[in-house]
Amino acid sequence: MNRPVYTLKDIAELAQVSRGTVDRVVHGRGKVSKKTYSKVKLILDKIDYKPNLVAQTLRKGVLYEIAVLMPDYQYEIYWKRAFEGVNKAITDYASFGITIQTFLFNPYESLNFKQQYEKIVSGKFSAVLVAPIFYKESLVFFSKCRDAGLPYFTFNTYLEDSGAITHIGVDLFQNGKTAGSLMHKVLSGDDEYLVMHINEELKNSRHMQEKEQGFNQYLVNKGVVADQIHVLTVDGIEKIEGQLMQKLSDVDKIKGIFVTTSKVWMVAKILHTHALDKVLIGSDLLEENVHYLNTGIIDFLIFQNPLLQANLGIQSIIDHLVFKNKIHDRILLPIEIIIKENLREFQA
């Protein structure tokens, strides 16, 4: 079953050369005659030599340094969990010679994003994990990484053709479908639906679109007619209450509301003060959302485990660096459905 493990010494003996020469072939450090090179290379390939990581780490002190570039949770609490995921990875892998350095940026300042990525590009990292929430700036960053020969991995925000080795995230379309399905199970035949976009920031707009489309597609497949699905886009927090109440009084058959962003608690608050009973679905485990889930105003929260995303991101990088595995282009994480009763374990 298990093939024997060869060391440099073994190979040196097999090839009748010295360890140093084998080492040069392994690392392509030149200074090897063609003849010896091919002789050693042949053996190397046949036995699929993998250097002993432990020895490598002991010798080099540090095996790999990984950079993480993500928003600072001081500005957006959503990122706190992702940060924790990175921290977990830091402690988990420190003893094995892998160090991780975190670069946080203000998610409302693309300039700050640039400042941080400059540090990474000019540093001496083996790979970088990034949450590319700024579209244009990220493309520039990627091209700089390619120039520097720095492998990059993305999480949270998917950019098509980014050139990232692996992306770790969730399928937003499916996320919307999940919301649609849950709501459809709970409501009955001629009830009507409302999709709400609470849109402080343009950078989220694609996210919201995808979710809406998934939501619609599910319902339409189930025979809900387009007239039964309403959309409300609010582009300022102060306008929410007015616009929502207007909509609900215009269309009193609306029985379910799907909020595409994490600001669902604002809707919950409004429903609560007006004593309105609707099926309410939102995203993310913000403290406020959890509160309204517990009080029963929010029925479902859909959760894209940011802690796990970040943690898996690091793991993928290590897989790539250490084990040289060609892994998946895209790792899709579960879309978690959260209700009051299964909330606790997700908060741990």
Next chain:
Amino acid sequence: MNRPVYTLKDIAELAQVSRGTVDRVVHGRGKVSKKTYSKVKLILDKIDYKPNLVAQTLRKGVLYEIAVLMPDYQYEIYWKRAFEGVNKAITDYASFGITIQTFLFNPYESLNFKQQYEKIVSGKFSAVLVAPIFYKESLVFFSKCRDAGLPYFTFNTYLEDSGAITHIGVDLFQNGKTAGSLMHKVLSGDDEYLVMHINEELKNSRHMQEKEQGFNQYLVNKGVVADQIHVLTVDGIEKIEGQLMQKLSDVDKIKGIFVTTSKVWMVAKILHTHALDKVLIGSDLLEENVHYLNTGIIDFLIFQNPLLQANLGIQSIIDHLVFKNKIHDRILLPIEIIIKENLREFQA
């Protein structure tokens, strides 16, 4: 922030003794005078010396050997995922000097369980992870472990006061509450509920009880009266259809069925052949269950990620052995709610 890392050599210099002496103090190998011992020990404590794992692994070849004792999925397909979780851990940690040996037993033969654990007890393992599905036999095993000074961790099946260092599992009561909540959201006021236990094996009975209690408690709290909740215990697969159809014709207000075991697909099959439309909730991602989830007969599956349980089990052991962390007594994993729309990612 980061304290400096001391090596044996550093400490030897600080204490004005040789590396060998420090080594003897660290490992308590005797042959050290009281005076030197306390001198070295003092320094050791002050700087909180932790041996370099990498060097240790290089020197010793293997750092730790971990045994896993769990059912063979050839007999019960549920365990396949757990097995995969263990395998993942094996490949993940192999390079770091941690080897894992798996001992599978027939979950219908307690004798086989004993045979396997004997091998572990008489082996040279550093720790063991066990799914203690046989109550009495497990207690014996635990006491043998304690005698042998072998730390043990449990997963999947929780035994109170087992003496395990950590248990990894899900809260079954909460599992039942989750089912109750989901069903209550979907059904309306005077619909009635049915809890089904499909009980091939006594060993599952406690599981099923806990789930039923959680289910009941939730509904009763919501004002559902006890008369609306029916229970059907089936103790032979061949009797399911007869008993179920009898029940449903007796009580035609039953609109939702909660099956406490993973055999929910059998109920789905029956409902399907009789063209009955009920809200159906069950457990576990068996192939058959997934099929009926996809065809819409099963509405929700509640999932206790066995892969993650096993994987986290190994991780806890490593935390304990390598980092000597005193961690939690009990790790509770999320209760995952699965519908057709978010199924895909859980199967990966």
Next chain:
DNA sequence: TAGGTATATGTGCACGAGAACATATTGAAA
């Protein structure tokens, strides 16, 4: 006090890889 034996302490090697340094081999020009 010499001799011997416990007991205490110090030293050297191995683990496998990496890299600096040392040595050997080639080839071309004088």
Next chain:
DNA sequence: TTTCAATATGTTCTCGTGCACATATACCTA
């Protein structure tokens, strides 16, 4: 053919631990 450089190959030391072995003290007895 000699000389020198360029290239090719071999050797040795380092990383931190663990353990076997070597050496050094202390203690006891004749």
